[in-house]
Amino acid sequence: MTMNVRIVPPGEAAVLDQAHLGDIHGAFGTILHNDVAPRKTWKHRLTTLLAILGPGLIVMAGDNDAGAFATYGQAGQTYGTALLWTMALLIPVLYVNQEMVLRLGAVTGVGHARLIFERFGKFWGCFSIIDLFLLNALTIVTEFIGISLALDYLGLNKPVGVVVTAGLVMASVSTGSFRRFERFSMALVFGSLLLLPIYFIVHPPLAQVAHDLVVPTIPATDKMSDLMLLVIGLVGTTVAPWQLFFQQSYVVDKRITPRFIRYERTDLWIGIALVIVGAVAIMAFTAAAFAGQAEFGAFTDAGGIAAGLEKYAGKAAGVMFAIALIDAAMIGAAAVSLATAYAIGDTFSARHSLHRGVTDAKGFYAVYFLLIAVAAALVLTPGSPLGLLTEAVQTLAGVLLPSATVFLLLLCNDRAVLGPWVNNRWLNYFTGAVIAALVVLSVILTASVLFPDATTTQVILGLLGGGGAAAVLVALAVMALSRKGRDAALDTADESAAHADPATWRMPPLHTLPPAKFGLAAQTWLGVLRLYLVVAGGLVLVRIVTLAIGQGG
Numbered sequence: 001m002t003m004n005v006r007i008v009p010p011g012e013a014a015v016l017d018q019a020h021l022g023d024i025h026g027a028f029g030t031i032l033h034n035d036v037a038p039r040k041t042w043k044h045r046l047t048t049l050l051a052i053l054g055p056g057l058i059v060m061a062g063d064n065d066a067g068a069f070a071t072y073g074q075a076g077q078t079y080g081t082a083l084l085w086t087m088a089l090l091i092p093v094l095y096v097n098q099e100m101v102l103r104l105g106a107v108t109g110v111g112h113a114r115l116i117f118e119r120f121g122k123f124w125g126c127f128s129i130i131d132l133f134l135l136n137a138l139t140i141v142t143e144f145i146g147i148s149l150a151l152d153y154l155g156l157n158k159p160v161g162v163v164v165t166a167g168l169v170m171a172s173v174s175t176g177s178f179r180r181f182e183r184f185s186m187a188l189v190f191g192s193l194l195l196l197p198i199y200f201i202v203h204p205p206l207a208q209v210a211h212d213l214v215v216p217t218i219p220a221t222d223k224m225s226d227l228m229l230l231v232i233g234l235v236g237t238t239v240a241p242w243q244l245f246f247q248q249s250y251v252v253d254k255r256i257t258p259r260f261i262r263y264e265r266t267d268l269w270i271g272i273a274l275v276i277v278g279a280v281a282i283m284a285f286t287a288a289a290f291a292g293q294a295e296f297g298a299f300t301d302a303g304g305i306a307a308g309l310e311k312y313a314g315k316a317a318g319v320m321f322a323i324a325l326i327d328a329a330m331i332g333a334a335a336v337s338l339a340t341a342y343a344i345g346d347t348f349s350a351r352h353s354l355h356r357g358v359t360d361a362k363g364f365y366a367v368y369f370l371l372i373a374v375a376a377a378l379v380l381t382p383g384s385p386l387g388l389l390t391e392a393v394q395t396l397a398g399v400l401l402p403s404a405t406v407f408l409l410l411l412c413n414d415r416a417v418l419g420p421w422v423n424n425r426w427l428n429y430f431t432g433a434v435i436a437a438l439v440v441l442s443v444i445l446t447a448s449v450l451f452p453d454a455t456t457t458q459v460i461l462g463l464l465g466g467g468g469a470a471a472v473l474v475a476l477a478v479m480a481l482s483r484k485g486r487d488a489a490l491d492t493a494d495e496s497a498a499h500a501d502p503a504t505w506r507m508p509p510l511h512t513l514p515p516a517k518f519g520l521a522a523q524t525w526l527g528v529l530r531l532y533l534v535v536a537g538g539l540v541l542v543r544i545v546t547l548a549i550g551q552g553g
């Protein structure tokens with residue numbers, strides 16, 4: 001559907017690829033370039049929302065990928081529904097993080113990676129892009145591990161199945177049509193709803209599910225360290241670094257401007273509802289299916305969940321879970337690969353848009369195809385260290401997520417970048433608390449993966465207590481000391497940006513921006529980030545040396 005609207009001439013934009021300018025061609029509608037018509041009727045608002053739908057739904061559906069299926073299933077098979085409350089706690093974290101990147105994308109017209117390079121320098125830019133590339137490459141391998149497990153359960157030929165799914169994921173981006181890719185992705189999003197029939201087949205007790213979703217409880221266990229690692233895994237699989245890079249670049253590529261931010265926020269809320277419903281469904285029906293059975297507390301992998309569902313709930317439940325797993329892995333592989341290709345295209349100012357054909361953006365598509373092909377080949381190669389690769393994903397995610405959130409927070413307080421769209425103070429406080437929690441949890445995760453025998457319950461509680469207290473002290477000090485500096489910065493800010501119409505203001509071209517000025521709060525966060533990276537990097541280095549010595553002996 002195309003809307004009849006009044007249009008105005010475009011202004012100078014900061015976009016790095018001219019394909020990022022033009023009409024919005026969404027899966028369910030079109031909005032003409034520079035559309036300024038007011039949305040006065042419900043019909044007009046609905047057609048606008050339908051055209052905008054996509055970025056939030058796709059990033060959240062990609063979040064419920066093969067790794068998420070395994071993590072949520074492990075939680076349900078090991079602890080029943082006792083950890084459902086973690087999903088409720090993650091809802092505001094998901095919204096705040098992804099709302100900031102969608103705002104950055106719509107206002108700046110530039111991807112996340114390029115903004116980090118431009119505003120924080122080459123060191124932080126190189127660190128972010130290299131870490132993102134490594135983490136995403138390994139994550140895509142885990143997607144194909146999930147596909148291979150589902151194919152094994154379904155009794156299908158694994159090499160043929162992996163090649164076919166890899167081909168589909170590659171073909172979906174190769175048409176030179178943004179709309180075709182988005183329609184393919186939305187079909188996969190709808191495919192994720194297969195989890196709902198499984199829920200009703202298994203019919204877990206609704207009252208217990210509702211109670212555990214809103215009332216935090218700690219399951220009785222002799223292995224507190226294992227429980228904490230699983231909680232951290234639930235956080236890590238639900239709030240992933242690639243989501244920040246993907247959604248910002250996808251919003252840019254879809255040509256969404258500030259005028260439509262509120263519609264994109266609605267899209268994001270729908271996507272969050274989808275990811276939470278999917279996570280709750282997996283944990284609930286897995287808990288109910290395995291309750292009182294020999295397999296309870298003996299999680300193996302997602303293929304074992306499918307087999308258990310067939311054993312205790314019927315063949316249909318197992319088959320639907322396996323199909324949903326393939327569906328989730330495909331959309332995860334597509335989204336994570338795109339996040340990487342977008343970031344590299346942004347960094348080198350290369351053509352990077354789904355509006356372009358393969359021959360018109362060779363580097364962009366080469367990165368995408370290479371990631372998919374290598375991941376599929378690794379899964380099909382006998383003797384590949386797939387278990388080690390999975391652990392590497394966890395470790396790198398623990399290192400990257402806090403740093404990505406720090407950059408996100410600082411960018412959303414950069415008035416030269418966001419103008420009237422900068423964060424308010426309370427949003428900064430909430431995000432600061434999230435960063436502090438992520439740093440503590442990621443230190444625990446990194447230490448536990450690298451030194452599993454040394455990470456006892458006492459060590460974990462010590463890290464939680466000491467890290468939490470330190471985070472609170474740092475946050476209070478930053479809030480107290482930076483308030484005056486923040487107010488002074490606002491007094492000297494560019495008046496044209498501070499008082500501009502938010503619906504039409506966009507970031508000027510990057511080369512015209514004044515140098516970034518870091519106040520006390522920004523300097524503190526960057527200092528905390530450097531300290532954290534030294535600690536995490538030191539742990540990784542010690543582990544490598546230990547393994548090398550062990551192998552040498």
